Amino acid sequence: xxxxxxxxxxxxxxxxxxxxxxxxxxxxxxxxxxxxxxxEEAIKTLAVRGAPLIGIAAAMGVAVASRRLVSSTWxxxxxxxxxxxxxxxxxxxxxxxxxxxxxxxxxxxxxxTHDESPEACSRALVKEALGIYEEDLExxxxxxxxxxxxxxxxxxxxxxxxxxxLATSGFGTALAPVxxxxxxxxxxxxxxxxxxxxxxxxxxxxxELARAGIDVTVICDSAAHIMLSxxxxxxxxxxxxxxxxxxxxxxxIGTRGVAMSAHAxxxxxxxxxxSSTIDFDLEKGAQIPIEERDxxxxxxxxxxxxxxxxxxxxxxxxxxxxxxxxSGFITEKGLINPPYLENLASIRSDDPQMH
Numbered sequence: 058x059x060x061x062x063x064x065x066x067x068x069x070x071x072x073x074x075x076x077x078x079x080x081x082x083x084x085x086x087x088x089x090x091x092x093x094x095x096x097e098e099a100i101k102t103l104a105v106r107g108a109p110l111i112g113i114a115a116a117m118g119v120a121v122a123s124r125r126l127v128s129s130t131w132x133x134x135x136x137x138x139x140x141x142x143x144x145x146x147x148x149x150x151x152x153x154x155x156x157x158x159x160x161x162x163x164x165x166x167x168x169x170t171h172d173e174s175p176e177a178c179s180r181a182l183v184k185e186a187l188g189i190y191e192e193d194l195e196x197x198x199x200x201x202x203x204x205x206x207x208x209x210x211x212x213x214x215x216x217x218x219x220x221x222x223l224a225t226s227g228f229g230t231a232l233a234p235v236x237x238x239x240x241x242x243x244x245x246x247x248x249x250x251x252x253x254x255x256x257x258x259x260x261x262x263x264x265e266l267a268r269a270g271i272d273v274t275v276i277c278d279s280a281a282h283i284m285l286s287x288x289x290x291x292x293x294x295x296x297x298x299x300x301x302x303x304x305x306x307x308x309x310i311g312t313r314g315v316a317m318s319a320h321a322x323x324x325x326x327x328x329x330x331x332s333s334t335i336d337f338d339l340e341k342g343a344q345i346p347i348e349e350r351d352x353x354x355x356x357x358x359x360x361x362x363x364x365x366x367x368x369x370x371x372x373x374x375x376x377x378x379x380x381x382x383x384s385g386f387i388t389e390k391g392l393i394n395p396p397y398l399e400n401l402a403s404i405r406s407d408d409p410q411m412h
Contacts, residue, residue: 061194061227062236062269066105066113068187071124073117077104078223082264090114093122093141100148100155103255107224108298108334112154113190115145119162120186123179134175138166138182150346151307151375153299153336158189190226196331197228199389204234204294204329207387210244212291215281215319217250218309219261220296220329230329231294232266234387239271246272248290250281252309254354254372281315285322293319294387297330304380304397305342306330310373316382329387332404340398342377350374 067074069089077088079102088104090096096118099105105114122141126134142159149155165185169178208214220231228236238245247266252258259275266273276284284290293315300306306328319326339345355370356362364370386393386401393400 061197061222062229063222063265064227065110065223066117066190066226068117068120068190071121073114073121075099075105075114076223078106078261079104081223082260090118091121093118093144096121097144097148100145106257107219108152108154108296109193109196109225109230109331110223111149111152112158112333113186113193113226115148115155116158116162116186116189118145119159120179120183123175123182127174127176127179129175131175134178135166139163142166149348151298151348152334154331154333157333161185161189193226193331194228196389197222197225197230197233198237200230200329200331200387201228201233201237203389203391204327204387205237205241205243207292207325207327208234208238208243208245209291212243213246213248213289215248215250215284215290215293215315215324216262217258217278217281217293217295217312217315218252219257219265220294221262221265223261223265224296230296230331230387232262233329234294235266235271236269239269246274248284249273249275250278250311250315251275252311253278254358256358257309278311278314282318285315285318285324288322290319290322290324293324293326295326295328297328297334298375299339299345300328300330300335300386300401301339301342301345302335302337302398302401303340303342304383304386304395304401305345305377306380306383307342307345307347307375307377310376313376313378313382316378320382325384326382327385327387328383332388332390335401335404337402337405342379345375345377347376348374 077086221229249258249262297306352370356364
């Protein structure tokens with residue numbers, strides 16, 4: 058499997074083109090991003106989403122901003138870029154890949170001496186952003202290979218939210234093993250939780266799996282427990298937006314309930330994510346900031362109100378699943394098993410990008 062099943066983002070020099078995920082599955086609309094404000098809006102409004110893809114988009118946003126500043130003085134160049142980084146830093150609080158990617162871009166800026174031109178620094182920033190993209194493609198392949206062995210012929214797999222190609226550079230995290238196994242001829246079926254309130258499972262996961270020819274069925278979030286308890290599911294695969302050293306992790310709201318149901322039913326529950334999702338500064342899940350989004354996402358569907366006027370709605374975008382419910386983590390470095398505090402920390406020691 059050399060070509061990604063979907064290409065949600067493309068570097069085009071002075072602009073970046075993305076699939077506007079707000080319009081899927083009805084319309085495959087390509088959106089062009091040229092300014093920091095446009096990148097900010099795209100990330101905040103979920104036109105581009107998924108922890109790895111958010112990091113890629115933010116890095117490319119800094120690179121695009123630098124291309125527009127090459128004729129500036131060094132002082133103007135540095136000040137403007139730091140402002141762009143700060144704006145992008147404030148777009149989404151939970152996904153660690155965003156901060157990891159921006160930290161890498163900021164380091165390029167800091168390591169460039171004032172004797173060098175803005176043009177030279179911009180070239181280095183573009184190279185770094187494209188490097189982050191290419192690394193993610195490779196990570197998707199490695200995660201796919203590492204996790205495919207968990208999938209046996211005839212398996213039914215449950216997933217929550219969208220951790221496929223649309224959430225990354227193209228291969229996905231939780232769906233990467235599914236794609237890899239499917240392309241090797243393994244017969245499998247995927248059940249996708251609809252994932253209220255924004256229906257990333259029903260709209261996005263189902264769209265990309267069906268597009269790839271994989272058997273997929275959408276279920277209501279509330280149906281996951283009964284399917285697990287009645288032995289309809291062989292394996293649960295989900296992604297993550299932030300993983301702590303203890304193995305607690307944040308993912309789309311509703312993930313914890315799926316994990317608890319899988320644990321009660323004795324169904325393996327695996328989390329697939331690149332090592333950039335691990336926050337080495339956090340030990341426990343309680344330390345992860347949880348993004349709260351607009352109540353309109355709950356009270357309205359497709360612009361149509363589904364709740365009585367005046368009724369309040371609470372809309373946390375993520376929840377935290379304790380490590381005790383996790384069978385293992387699938388990363389580009391292979392399967393990570395308990396004890397997580399020791400084994401997740403070991404990843405950092407062999408990766409200079411994480412120091």
